[in-house]
Amino acid sequence: MGYVLDITDVAAEDLLNLIESIPAARRRDATSGVEAALERLAANPKLAQPRHLARPTYHFQFVADGVKYHWGCTYAFSEDETSLHVTHIFAVSL
């Protein structure tokens, strides 16, 4: 069973900054790529691994206008464990 997918104000700002950092022609694809990746995570949080002081961290890839991007996010469950809150979104250095 999947989780309700929420994003914090901090992560929403991260996402906006990341999307705005790439060429305008790729932004729409990138938005869809991130949405699809985070939905996969909400359906299966075990896709994440403990990194960054043991926080569950999910690295994902997507293609925007033929260019591959590697980004990641951290998350925390809500107290009632029904929702997954994305707490930070970032670019992954390869």
Add this chain to the structure above:
Amino acid sequence: MPTVSRNAQVLRYLLQVAPGIGHVKLAKFAYLADLETLKYLGRPITRFVYIKDQFGPFDKKGFFAARDELVGAGLITENQVQCGDYLGFEMRPTDQVLEYDFTLAEAEVLRYVGETYLGMRTRELCDDVVYKTEPMLGAVSGRRLPMSVVARKPGHRLGFNLERMLAGEESAKAGRVQPLATVVDGLRSRYN
């Protein structure tokens, strides 16, 4: 309220998270905390200068000076205890209040290190964790450890940021969240 050095603050905070540990474990916790803060924040949390000692990274003079400071200020107790064939020390924080000057990220690193490694035996901690850290690899006995090898390198300006992750966690706790779909719809409307 007593004021103590940064090194003493780090040891006291670690003892609050992991009360009852001895000298070796406490010194290793401080070292591991330095590695984490170098990695995430680009700076160590202590002012210790690590030498490759018989039991790994250690700033003997700095460590015992900080320990003496804490004992003298009544902030920790230290008792000799029998540990198998040898005598060891067990240190605990007292009830005396100490105001720390750590950032949220620094405090989180200390909590993480204390909680993560508290359950490990000292030998296991040294062999499986500390001796395998990057500054220890190829280190020469009696020489200063190259701690800067783990320091955060200038990477993507929007790469992982510990402070932002912690801010995000605070936001989640405070209920500053919204459905992802709402945010994504907002972004899509910008890029039509």
